[in-house]
Amino acid sequence: MMRALQRTDALAAVVLVGTAAALGVEFLTPSSAVLQIGNTSTTTQLPGQYFLLRDVVVITIAAVAFGGSLTYLLVGAAPRAEPAGEPTAPEPATDADDDPAPTDDLLEARRQEWQEKADRLADSEQTVYKTILDADGVLSQSDIVERTPLSKATVSRSLDGLEAKNLVERKRRGVGNVVLLR
Template sequence: MRNISGWQLLAAVIFLAATLVFTVQLINPTPVVVSVGDNGSDVVEAGEQFRYTEVGIITVAAWLMGASMLYLVVSVERDTILTKPTTATSSAASSVGSDGAERSVHLEFADDTNSPVEQHRTQFNETTDRLDNTEREIYSMVLDADGEIQQRNIVANTDFSKATVTRTLDSLEAKGLLERKRQGVGNVVVLQETVSP
């Protein structure tokens, strides 16, 4: 579970408070009361109108709602990008220093093309051609979860029974696409390292 920063919590509180103020002000305009008669003894409600202060409050609340939501979306997206794991490959290169001595330099490059998820995505169409609908849906679900998902989440997020999911995972394991690993009291379903032909 991802940690929430103090600024994100503050933005969420501001968003909720602004939404509440906005909603209350919008549904409760001030009634306009008109006195009728010679001595003003008859009072008639002519309708409801927003006063300038209410319009100002609604405008500020709407602005705060938009700004806090924008901050939350941008900060969560930034955190997701910064914390996304990448696989790294390394290579060695040699360089000649100013004194003429050869030095070895260790370089690291991010390379997602060799990850199991990328291998499976590359061969997705030809792989899914040999799967039935249930297998295709579960296999796609694991791919969409970046190659790892709890088995109970598959059951919870599909219309398939627990037995159907288990049978389908058995079939996908036999085809060399997925494997189950024990994790606590349940199983986590992961992509196999190499895609079977």
């Protein structure tokens, strides 16, 4: 199911790009000009119609395909609601309190490993990791920004590095993230 959905998304994206290119070519290349060379004078004139019937047909088909593929990508690929006849179990509400708090043993082990890990971390990563460690291993990303002299962007990049080193994990909570020690 997921593979088919990805293929349809890819096909819709290809159609979108192709029709955008076709529309661009049609609008940017005018119809041919008529050039008359007489015995003593030369005149140039555009035909009475700027777009020929062929141009109008190509533009119409490309516009419909462009609109259809764009609509599919923006709206059609959204998850469908379950049919009314099949009951679904409600998803449990996610809250920062649902995550298991790190145990005292885990926190103590993290504190003992701190010096070893600190040597292989950048300065901003050390600051962020130490701030989370001091908060008993769980802290929102916005609180990290407030508790450190680092900017939002620096905190985000530092968390990216810490996640890559498998030291922390970010979980989405509402409009923000909760950061947990691993």
